[in-house]
Amino acid sequence: MIDVKNVTYSYNRTPVLNGLNLHEAEPVITGLWGRNGAGKTTLMSLLAGHFKPNSGEIHVLGQDPYNNLNALENICYIQENHPFGQHWKMTDVLEFGRYFHKDWDQNLAEHLTDLFELPKKKKITKFSKGMRTAAQIILGLASNAKITILDEPTNGLDAVKRKQFYDALLTSYEDNPRYFLISTHHIEEIQPLCESLVVVHDGHILLQEQMDEIRGRGIILSGEVSSVEKATENERVLETVKMRSTVRVMIDEVFSPEWKTIATDQNLAIEQASLQDYLINLTTNKKGVQL
Numbered sequence: 142m143i144d145v146k147n148v149t150y151s152y153n154r155t156p157v158l159n160g161l162n163l164h165e166a167e168p169v170i171t172g173l174w175g176r177n178g179a180g181k182t183t184l185m186s187l188l189a190g191h192f193k194p195n196s197g198e199i200h201v202l203g204q205d206p207y208n209n210l211n212a213l214e215n216i217c218y219i220q221e222n223h224p225f226g227q228h229w230k231m232t233d234v235l236e237f238g239r240y241f242h243k244d245w246d247q248n249l250a251e252h253l254t255d256l257f258e259l260p261k262k263k264k265i266t267k268f269s270k271g272m273r274t275a276a277q278i279i280l281g282l283a284s285n286a287k288i289t290i291l292d293e294p295t296n297g298l299d300a301v302k303r304k305q306f307y308d309a310l311l312t313s314y315e316d317n318p319r320y321f322l323i324s325t326h327h328i329e330e331i332q333p334l335c336e337s338l339v340v341v342h343d344g345h346i347l348l349q350e351q352m353d354e355i356r357g358r359g360i361i362l363s364g365e366v367s368s369v370e371k372a373t374e375n376e377r378v379l380e381t382v383k384m385r386s387t388v389r390v391m392i393d394e395v396f397s398p399e400w401k402t403i404a405t406d407q408n409l410a411i412e413q414a415s416l417q418d419y420l421i422n423l424t425t426n427k428k429g430v431q432l
């Protein structure tokens with residue numbers, strides 16, 4: 142579905158993506174995570190054909206998306222602040238969607254407009270932030286595009302609306318499996334929806350894995366310094382927090398019965414790291430924090 146090979150991209154000679162590779166052959170809901178400025182939006186813009194890579198190749202459904210109307214027929218990219226026309230109302234948004242997306246689902250668009258309680262006759266410029274976001278979501282889901290890219294789609298949505306969006310996304314995906322790439326800073330919340338996760342860091346893909354596998358990663362051990370050191374001496378330590386005579390470390394391992402046994406043997410407390418904390422530690426160097 143998408144194939145990104147060795148792509149580099151710079152803004153005014155400042156490199157942002159640096160030999161980035163990403164491949165996905167099947168329809169899947171993929172979460173895209175990275176720290177601020179990691180390059181998520183740049184990657185999404187390249188996939189949507191908005192930019193041309195400085196070097197490397199991008200193929201979306203077998204075609205180079207840059208300046209390619211044929212390829213763009215199958216791509217729906219909803220930016221964080223999607224540009225709506227100055228005088229647009231919801232009826233214009235739905236009209237726009239119907240015009241630009243050949244697989245547009247008008248019934249779904251109408252249903253979601255009602256579900257999100259969006260007034261049809263009010264100008265989008267007069268919408269609240271959450272209402273604008275909901276309008277963007279409607280464009281993204283009802284497009285039915287084979288490649289649907291959503292940049293921070295839940296920004297400004299309250300908890301009820303976020304749940305409605307997740308349910309609508311899953312139902313729409315079950316009806317019509319396609320490639321969804323969804324960038325987020327709130328990985329804990331969207332991880333149940335995602336079958337895979339891509340992490341961008343330092344201009345390349347740090348991780349591309351099945352969500353089920355990543356969910357199990359990150360173990361936190363705490364106890365006496367010497368016992369923790371013994372248990373973790375051959376491990377990749379992602380974070381160390383010293384508290385007088387005890388220490389708390391996160392290691393890059395899968396939470397397992399074997400590790401529970403090791404912890405019990407060494408008289409250590411053990412817990413599974415949250416996905417968010419694991420990813421933050423994977424992309425920062427927080428070793429040696431002293432409390």
Ligand SMILES: Nc1ncnc2c1ncn2[C@@H]1O[C@H](COP(=O)(O)OP(=O)(O)OP(=O)(O)O)[C@@H](O)[C@H]1O
Nearest residue numbers: 152153155157175176177178179180181182183184
């Ligand atoms: N139009 C631009 N001109 C110059 N530099 C830019 C431009 N857009 C982005 N950048 C820079 O490129 C880098 C990557 O930005 P990008 O928006 O792709 O990151 P991101 O992962 O989406 O970040 P965030 O999570 O903060 O939205 C940042 O250092 C940013 O300052």
